[in-house]
Amino acid sequence: MGDLDLHLLGEGTHLRAYEKLGAHPRTVGDVAGVSFAVWAPNARTVSVVGDFNGWDGRAHPMTRVGPNGFWETFVPGLVPGQLYKFELHGPRGNLLPLKADPYAFRCERAPGTASIIHGLQPYAWQDQAWMEARRKTRAHAAPLSIYELHLGSWRRRPDGTFMSYRELAADLAPYASWLGFTHVQLLPVMEHPYDPSWGYQPLGLFAPTSRFGGPEDFKAFVDALHQAGLGVILDWVPAHFPEDAHGLAAFDGTHLYEHADPRQGRHMDWGTLIYNYGRTEVQNYLISNALFWLDQFHIDGLRVDAVASMLYLDYSREPGQWIPNRDGGRENLEAVAFLRRLNEVVYAQFPDAFTVAEESTAWSGVSRPTDQGGLGFGFKWDMGWMHDTLRYLGEGMMARPHHHDTITFSMLYHDAENYVLPLSHDEVVHGKRSLYGRMPGEPWERMANLRLLYAWLFAHGGKKLLFMGGEFAQKREWNQDTALDWELLNQPDHKGIHDLLRDLNRLHRAHPALHEGDCQTGGFTWIDCGDRFNSVLTLLRRAADPGDFMAIAFNFTALPRPGYRIGVPTPGTYLERLNTDSAHYGGRNTGNAGRMTTEPIPAHGHPQSLNLTLPPLAALFLSPAP
Known part of the structure; x- marks a missing residue:
């Protein structure tokens, strides 16, 4: 040196x-x-x-x-x-x-x-076309649809052992590409000592886990996905680390990486240690690690885990268990400064990559630039949307009119941040049941509600994220010790969910109205959000060109609704671009025969309207015929 x-x-x-x-x-x-x-x-x-x-x-x-x-x-x-x-x-x-x-x-x-001993060994990348396209892409206006997965339990070999990075890439690249996802997001791949932590308690931040191979094998994994047109996002964990004796804890006999006082240095929930963000060498360690993955492994994005736990000194603590900041407040000022500097450096060094915050509170400006007082992240997970949506769809059909405000609440703040809408791994473990298992009713109703959930995900403003297994209605909770139940794809109703996800992704990519306005105020507006009696929602999604729009109608009850009128901006013929009640997806083929024509009857503030048949527990995506 x-x-x-x-x-x-x-x-x-x-x-x-x-x-x-x-x-x-x-x-x-x-x-x-x-x-x-x-x-x-x-x-x-x-x-x-x-x-x-x-x-x-x-x-x-x-x-x-x-x-x-x-x-x-x-x-x-x-x-x-x-x-x-x-x-x-x-x-x-x-x-x-x-x-x-x-x-x-x-x-x-x-x-x-x-x-x-390994060193920074050279690798002959073959992803030049992807990296060049990435440089020209504006992530906020792009159709970002993310497939989240845990490498150890996505698929396994017939004998139950882990597949290698290269084996996983050979299966995953064509699969996720066929389904139409734009990115995959990996639960942490940094080396970690304890399997049930899923990687969220890492100790080897600069090492891809050896469970699936070496660093060059992981580079080959990323390379293969890039060549298949898929970006790679990594979960990154700067919020805490485990106290294993061989790790960072008391590294030189003192509290070097962590705070000495457990009121600052220990996570009460997880039994882990908190980095001392006010120490320059610790900041350097973490920020250089973020850059390492973007540089050496061509990673496209970093999803920063547990940001809320970093921002608040009293996170999950009772009075007397935390130390106020220098101003007497609960904000962790050193962590705030660290996160701002992290994002400034990442975007300066890799302006075509992006960062995402898993932040579960109402902290203002998470995805606002730092020169405007924000934390500087590119996106923020909308945890409120996730919880409200799953809570609402978990209600029986008779109860939904009484909880109508739950499903519409996200519209009050949808443009406050640049959001990713997550249906993540955290929602299908620890007794919460699978997404399929969280839906109410008989099996056909559960499937129909699941189709509604995915339609709502793709209709709502914000980027999309779905955890593995959801794409074919996995019935049991996720278990990190076994592979997904791939045999379910042999059953028509599960295959129908699978096909719906593919078609929603295709629709999402093909129509700018469904993605260009994700991070803009005018990208999502209601046609009518007040029909709680019928549990019907209708909305408009608009592209950057306001004349490019899509009307979307949701019927959250099991009753078909013929003669349901909605106002639309322009006259003419409208095409039913997607109907989640299609028999192809396991539905009953109730709908509008694929097309309908407006009538000069004012409705919902528009001079023209459509007279629709709304299928039961279904969504319709409609746009003007060319």
Whole structure:
């Protein structure tokens, strides 16, 4: 590490810290070996240990360099694939548990905990067409439809073992592309010691989990999806980390990455530790990690997990269990500054990538630019829409008129942020049942309600996200230990749901009215949201060209409604672009024979109107004929 590196690392502005810290194969003079570097300012001694020296800390001591506590050494003769850790003596001279490398690019598969020498190895990318198209895409106006999945339980080999990254890509790329999704979103792939955490308690932030292969295998996974026209979004977890002895906790014998006071440094719900966002080196560690995935793995977006837990000092805490900020408030000012800087740096370095916040409160300006007082995220998950929609559709048909405001409430704030509408993994675990299982009624009603749910997802303003298994009406809750129930696709009603998702994605892509105005005030307006007696909603979606629109009608009851009149902006013939009651999707083919003509009868503030037959528990998508 040169003087400039040490200076930038010390002030927390080294954007490519991963090129200097960690283990890097290199040649010094004529001698090939590996250089090691680590931050441990309070350690008395630091050594590299591994399978190459019998894990003996006396063999390869490291040298302290610079004023900020960085250590480095070069060990001749080492090669990629060898195991290593750091041996540290704490500030009182006490021997600490052996520590894995915070910047390791590859980790031993659990239950092993060693780091593996790997380096930044070259990869021959074949995704140039995708990356060029990405540079020309405006994400906020694009048809963003995301398939969320957990790699370990999407599919498995016949013997129940994990598929590799390359095997997964060979199946997933054509599957998600055929269904019409634009992106896949992966539950965290960063190395983690505990399977049931689903990756949300990572310790190897710079290493794709070894459960499915090595770093080059994961690059091949991303490359294959890009070549199939699919973007890749990663769940990224800067909110907390587990306290396993080989990890970051008390790394040099002091609270280096985490706060010392448990009122600031420990998550009460998860039993994990909270990063000290006010420390420049910790900020540097996290921000350089975000850039690492965008740079080295061509990742298209980062969904930042548990943002609400970062923003509030009293998150899930009782009075007396938290420390107010310097102004006496509950906001975590250091975390706010970190998130703003994260987004500023990401968008400066990779302006064609995007960030998404999982933020569950009413914090203002999550997706507003930082120069306008916001946090700077590209998008925010609309958790309120998700909970209100599932609560409403979970009601029986007779009760829905009494809960009409639940389904319409999102319109009051839909343009406050740039939203992603998530039907995520969190909604199909821990006793919540699958999406199919949450729908009321007999089996045919459950299927019809599920079709309504997906139609509402694609009709509402905001980008779309669906967790795996929902696309074919998985009946049981998600279980991370087994693959999805793919055999359900052999049943016509489940295949109908599958076909509906494909057609909704196609419609979403083909019609700018369904995506261009997602993040604009005029992109979503009601025709009529007040017919609670009939549990009917009608709305308009508009493209950037206001003359390009689609009218959408929802009947949330099991009664067909003939002669239902809705006002529309222009006269002429309208085509039924999609009817969720089509027999092709498992419905009963109630509808309007595919087309209808307006009448000069004013309705809902429009001079023209359509006289519709609304199918039971169904949605109609209508637009003017060309």
